[in-house]
Amino acid sequence: MRRLLIANRGEIAVRVARTAREMGLETVAVHAAGDARALHVRAADRSVSLGDGPPAETYLSSARLLAAARESGADAVHPGYGFLSENAAFARAVAGEGLTWVGPPPAAMEEMGGKLRARARMQQAGVPVVPGSAALSGDARALAAEAERVGYPLLVKASAGGGGKGMARVDRPEHLAAAVEEARRLAEAAFGDGTVYFERLLDGCRHVEFQVFGDGAGRVVHLFERECSVQRRHQKIVEETPSAALTDERREAMGRAAVAAARAVGYVGAGTVEFLVAPDGNFHFLEMNTRLQVEHAITEETLGVDLVRAQLEVAAGATLPEAWRDGRLTPRGHAIELRLYAEDPVDFLPRAGRIVAWRAPEGPGIRVDTGVEEGSVVGVEYDPLLAKLIVRAENRPAAIARARRAVAEWIVLGVETNLSVLARVLEAPEFQSGRYATDLVEKLSPAGVAGGAPDAAWIAAAFAEAELPPAKDTPAGAPATAAADPWEALTGWRPGR
Amino acid sequence: MKSVRLRLGDDTREVRLSDAGEAVLDGRAVAFRRSAEGGGIEGLAIGGRVHRVRAAREGNRVFVWCDGRIFVFDRAPRARAGAAEHGADLIAPMPGRVRRVFVDAGQAVGRGTVLLALEAMKMEHAIRAPRDGVVRRVLVAEGSLVDAGAELVELG
Numbered sequence: 001m002r003r004l005l006i007a008n009r010g011e012i013a014v015r016v017a018r019t020a021r022e023m024g025l026e027t028v029a030v031h032a033a034g035d036a037r038a039l040h041v042r043a044a045d046r047s048v049s050l051g052d053g054p055p056a057e058t059y060l061s062s063a064r065l066l067a068a069a070r071e072s073g074a075d076a077v078h079p080g081y082g083f084l085s086e087n088a089a090f091a092r093a094v095a096g097e098g099l100t101w102v103g104p105p106p107a108a109m110e111e112m113g114g115k116l117r118a119r120a121r122m123q124q125a126g127v128p129v130v131p132g133s134a135a136l137s138g139d140a141r142a143l144a145a146e147a148e149r150v151g152y153p154l155l156v157k158a159s160a161g162g163g164g165k166g167m168a169r170v171d172r173p174e175h176l177a178a179a180v181e182e183a184r185r186l187a188e189a190a191f192g193d194g195t196v197y198f199e200r201l202l203d204g205c206r207h208v209e210f211q212v213f214g215d216g217a218g219r220v221v222h223l224f225e226r227e228c229s230v231q232r233r234h235q236k237i238v239e240e241t242p243s244a245a246l247t248d249e250r251r252e253a254m255g256r257a258a259v260a261a262a263r264a265v266g267y268v269g270a271g272t273v274e275f276l277v278a279p280d281g282n283f284h285f286l287e288m289n290t291r292l293q294v295e296h297a298i299t300e301e302t303l304g305v306d307l308v309r310a311q312l313e314v315a316a317g318a319t320l321p322e323a324w325r326d327g328r329l330t331p332r333g334h335a336i337e338l339r340l341y342a343e344d345p346v347d348f349l350p351r352a353g354r355i356v357a358w359r360a361p362e363g364p365g366i367r368v369d370t371g372v373e374e375g376s377v378v379g380v381e382y383d384p385l386l387a388k389l390i391v392r393a394e395n396r397p398a399a400i401a402r403a404r405r406a407v408a409e410w411i412v413l414g415v416e417t418n419l420s421v422l423a424r425v426l427e428a429p430e431f432q433s434g435r436y437a438t439d440l441v442e443k444l445s446p447a448g449v450a451g452g453a454p455d456a457a458w459i460a461a462a463f464a465e466a467e468l469p470p471a472k473d474t475p476a477g478a479p480a481t482a483a484a485d486p487w488e489a490l491t492g493w494r495p496g497r
Numbered sequence: 498m499k500s501v502r503l504r505l506g507d508d509t510r511e512v513r514l515s516d517a518g519e520a521v522l523d524g525r526a527v528a529f530r531r532s533a534e535g536g537g538i539e540g541l542a543i544g545g546r547v548h549r550v551r552a553a554r555e556g557n558r559v560f561v562w563c564d565g566r567i568f569v570f571d572r573a574p575r576a577r578a579g580a581a582e583h584g585a586d587l588i589a590p591m592p593g594r595v596r597r598v599f600v601d602a603g604q605a606v607g608r609g610t611v612l613l614a615l616e617a618m619k620m621e622h623a624i625r626a627p628r629d630g631v632v633r634r635v636l637v638a639e640g641s642l643v644d645a646g647a648e649l650v651e652l653g
Contacts, residue, residue, distance in 0.1 A: 096597075225552045351645060352592035359537075380617050409565070420567065453505055455520075458512055459520045
């Protein structure tokens with residue numbers, strides 16, 4: 001392995017390029033036309049354009065990525081997360097070109113790709129799954145009977161779904177038939193596969209995942225857990241390790257189950273086994289992510305390892321590092337990750353814009369993995385994750401204090417972000433006590449601006465409004481101003497008022 | 498005195514600035530001293546305390562970082578005739594792609610009629626008529642990208 005093509009964009013492409021460089025590998029970035037000046041392109045030694053067009057024709061185009069690999073003389077492909085990272089056909093195509101696929105064997109990806117298939121496989125392997133049904137078929141009466149057996153409230157889930165997409169909650173039998181019909185239709189439209197099934201909705205659950213790692217010699221280890229219960233729209237925004245919810249005994253049992261899950265599908269490389277932990281402490285397999293996770297960095301920080309390095313080494317045929325195999329690896333301290341999203345802090349809808357001012361937090365125990373910088377344009381075509389803040393400290397209270405300090409240092413102006421939501425999570429008594437579940441964000445006090453803004457903020461805003469020249473990129477439809485004197489150009493300002 | 502109107506959430510205020518170091522916030526005088534602190538940060542000394550701020554204008558908004566918190570102000574134009582007609586439901590609530598346009602200019606619509614469908618991040622958002630009326634103009638085409646806050650339909 002000499003030249004690595006990174007088939008991704010944003011912070012993860014930058015992060016992979018950094019480790020590759022440390023290992024003496026040459027790196028090749030790919031980019032859609034609009035990303036030509038993006039940070040991830042400059043993080044690599046060379047870059048190849050994937051052309052213009054929507055994601056399906058760029059970062060999601062197997063053909064264009066393979067052409068980019070050929071054109072750049074790459075001999076390995078790292079998919080990052082998202083895009084084609086869990087696409088077995090792409091993994092096969094990469095291998096078919098004689099390139100090294102930095103990921104698990106395609107067969108293992110397929111075993112875990114469909115939720116129903118994965119559930120069946122896990123049950124065979126003795127890993128507990130969330131109580132549920134097989135693929136739904138039959139008439140309304142059969143459905144009703146099956147739902148009764150699983151128990152209400154329940155979720156109708158798309159077998160091909162994931163990441164919070166393709167599921168619907170049903171609380172009462174009279175809503176069942178319509179919900180199943182709707183779920184089938186949506187699953188068919190979104191995933192091209194209308195297979196749906198029931199899963200019992202377990203209330204008050206925490207979402208805890210285990211990092212697993214396998215090598216070509218058949219060894220599989222786990223690298224402890226990540227607590228991922230802080231979510232909005234069923235997607236994580238804050239993760240921490242260790243989880244405050246696990247006893248040593250439970251941690252060991254879950255670690256064993258995670259390793260059994262990975263072993264059952266012949267897993268090689270980095271993967272993550274996700275569990276729901278019920279209030280009674282029982283845990284249930286949810287799904288396996290057959291790739292590097294967004295939140296992998298907190299594991300790196302508490303264990304002092306580099307998961308991307310291990311991915312690249314294992315892909316090149318190496319066995320797992322000695323220290324990982326003999327149980328010497330123990331977490332030190334506490335790490336928290338906060339995900340910075342370009343989104344409305346109230347309704348969580350994605351936002352676009354230009355980052356006109358950017359200052360990332362610094363100092364002891366701080367790591368910022370970012371895909372943006374001052375001047376970056378944030379579009380709507382891609383995932384709105386801008387950057388991740390990872391803090392590490394000696395213990396959980398110190399890590400929370402550090403995270404709060406770092407959030408206050410973070411200056412992101414020009415596009416709305418969820419930074420205030422992250423601050424409120426860190427301040428929430430439930431979060432601070434460690435006793436929280438996946439409904440934490442819903443239960444936070446309404447966003448609003450707590451106590452309003454101080455006078456200084458109003459004055460600073462007024463100065464910016466009155467003095468700074470108008471932004472160059474006026475929004476579409478805004479009238480261009482020809483006034484030479486900036487005072488004349490002010491919208492809403494009239495002399496004498 | 499320069500005067501600007503800004504909105505933060507439900508709170509709209511008139512802020513008048515004088516170079517002499519006084520601001521009038523909705524009629525209340527606040528004395529301050531302003532200094533550059535480097536790194537784009539400014540100090541605003543008010544009543545014996547120095548607030549650290551950084552502000553930037555982008556589009557129709559003013560973003561302010563102030564002592565570790567970020568506030569997003571809207572530039573509030575003075576009320577103008579007909580402004581009330583531009584209901585919030587006729588502007589894009591998020592940036593996205595216009596998937597479908599269901600109405601044509603001249604068409605009469607009832608309150609709640611779906612005018613168009615906007616898609617962002619695989620979520621579809623129906624834009625509905627906030628009241629009965631006639632579509633004066635459709636300002637976007639199917640497939641076009643729009644920014645948050647962009648006007649979509651003019652309803653008469």
